[in-house]
Amino acid sequence: MAIDMNVYKLLVIGDSDLLIHWVRGEWAVKNPKIIPYVQYMQNLCKMFRKIEFRHTPRIHNELADALATIALMIKHPDTDYIDLLDIELKEHPVHCSYVESEPDSLPWYFDIKRYLESVTYPEDATSNNKKSIHRMALNFFLNTQVLYRRTPDLGLLRCVDAAEAVRLIEQIHT
Structure with missing residues (x-):
């Protein structure tokens, strides 16, 4: 999809440390079933001026989880059509859990x-x-x-x- 959109610089963030190291060529692929996939990825990488693979632990992968959830919720009749997402990153993360009421006048905790x-x-x-x-x-x-x-x-x-x-x-x- 990135190639079809004429993207020439790409940042790939993955939560599989093993896959990231394989594609970077830093670790050897020993499983013969996986070798063709890694080679295919390496050939795709040649189609970009710059491509970077970055590992992020699953615990820090909230954005990917949110995007996956959105993808499961939205069904578009044209599977080749993709709405652009405008993602705004805030300077400081904020976390909130909402509790509707405290009926016994004691705090929820x-x-x-x-x-x-x-x-x-x-x-x-x-x-x-x-x-x-x-x-x-x-x-x-x-x-x-x-x-x-x-x-x-x-x-x-x-x-x-x-x-x-x-x-x-x-x-x-x-």
Whole structure:
């Protein structure tokens, strides 16, 4: 497709370290079934003025996951037609999980925080509830009184209740 669109510079980002090294010629291909595919890719590479292959770990491959999801959701009657996507990259990543309401006036993370503080469960917790709280707590980190959620890339997201979320949103938008 890139060749048909007369692209002369191409950046290929893949999450398979093995494939990236094979195509770059840095690693030998030992599986005879794979050799023709790698040779075909190397021949295609000659059709570009500049082509770069870059490895990105799966954990950092949100864009590819998002594009794959979009591709599965959109069915176009003309399979040769592709709408252009305008992708805007923000300077600072922002992560948000939305919780609609807090009916008991406790923050959504109350049980997780209490578990991390004192390894106690709600009084009415069933065995399954206890397992769920324990399992969820593995993804959280408590620093004094501030609760953080660990991201897959080991970043930390600060957990806030509804009132603090409103205050932060107002602060950001003023």
